[in-house]
Amino acid sequence: MQGLTVNDLWANYGANHVLQGVNLPDLSPSSLTAVIGPNAAGKTTLIRAISGLQMAKGVVRLGDVDLMQCSWTERARHVAYMPQHLPDGLALSVLETVLLPAQVSMSPFAGPDVALQDRAIQILSVLGVESLAMQQLRSLSGGQRQMVALAQAMIRDPRVLLLDEPTSALDPHHQLSVMQCVRSFTRRQQVIGVFVCHDLNLALTWADQVVALHQGRIVAHGTPETVITSDLLSEIYNVQGRVERCSKGRPLLIYDQAI
Numbered sequence: 598m599q600g601l602t603v604n605d606l607w608a609n610y611g612a613n614h615v616l617q618g619v620n621l622p623d624l625s626p627s628s629l630t631a632v633i634g635p636n637a638a639g640k641t642t643l644i645r646a647i648s649g650l651q652m653a654k655g656v657v658r659l660g661d662v663d664l665m666q667c668s669w670t671e672r673a674r675h676v677a678y679m680p681q682h683l684p685d686g687l688a689l690s691v692l693e694t695v696l697l698p699a700q701v702s703m704s705p706f707a708g709p710d711v712a713l714q715d716r717a718i719q720i721l722s723v724l725g726v727e728s729l730a731m732q733q734l735r736s737l738s739g740g741q742r743q744m745v746a747l748a749q750a751m752i753r754d755p756r757v758l759l760l761d762e763p764t765s766a767l768d769p770h771h772q773l774s775v776m777q778c779v780r781s782f783t784r785r786q787q788v789i790g791v792f793v794c795h796d797l798n799l800a801l802t803w804a805d806q807v808v809a810l811h812q813g814r815i816v817a818h819g820t821p822e823t824v825i826t827s828d829l830l831s832e833i834y835n836v837q838g839r840v841e842r843c844s845k846g847r848p849l850l851i852y853d854q855a856i
């Protein structure tokens with residue numbers, strides 16, 4: 598099985614050293630990992646560095662493949678990144694937007710790929726937004742655009758799926774359906790899933806493991822309940838809080854106050 602290895606990863610914006618030797622635990626196929634941490638901790642930079650969109654130094658390997666040495670196209674075949682927001686001003690329909698990255702490597706003279714279009718519709722339908730297929734992207738709400746961005750990443754059939762706050766604009770129903778969809782996609786296709794989130798209850802509920810990033814360094818990793826603790830909340834978020842059990846026995850994070 599082709600696990601993802603990230604070791605000693607460094608990235609900076611000028612004098613701002615955003616990632617300072619990040620070592621992730623081994624990320625295995627079919628697993629879902631949440632990256633948590635306060636604002637400006639470096640979470641987006643980390644997953645962009647893994648995808649190759651952000652310049653970085655260090656080790657990023659997928660099984661035997663050294664992703665740092667791959668061409669951009671080869672890296673993009675292995676790794677898909679879903680941004681927090683799709684760029685504004687794209688004069689494309691939803692279907693065209695979803696198909697765009699999957700068609701980049703095709704000849705401009707190739708006819709329409711019907712199988713790919715069917716697959717795009719099928720992914721939109723799993724996300725519950727197939728009725729939007731012919732609408733213009735710029736006419737959609739923030740939450741609808743977020744689901745289109747997810748469909749765009751999924752259609753590429755990546756080995757690694759990197760999601761930047763995939764549910765931040767979604768209502769509770771769509772948060773649940775998107776996370777169910779992501780989890781079944783990673784398990785069924787043996788994909789390595791990584792999502793950045795600020796909603797720690799989302800991490801407690803959906804992640805197999807959690808990585809906590811603070812000031813560009815990993816300060817904790819492990820199962821959700823071993824990482825998301827009162828101590829961690831006060832240490833990196835300056836918040837007093839606790840993990841309780843709901844009536845169904847599931848862990849639930851309660852925030853008491855800012856410190």
Ligand SMILES: Nc1ncnc2c1ncn2[C@@H]1O[C@H](COP(=O)(O)OP(=O)(O)OP(=O)(O)O)[C@@H](O)[C@H]1O
Binds near residue numbers: 610615635637641643
């Ligand atoms: N394009 C950029 N140019 C310069 N500095 C940047 C750029 N993008 C991010 N930074 C800086 O890098 C640091 C880490 O940013 P990053 O977006 O990775 O953090 P984050 O943990 O994802 O934050 P948030 O939770 O607020 O989204 C911040 O100090 C930010 O100001």
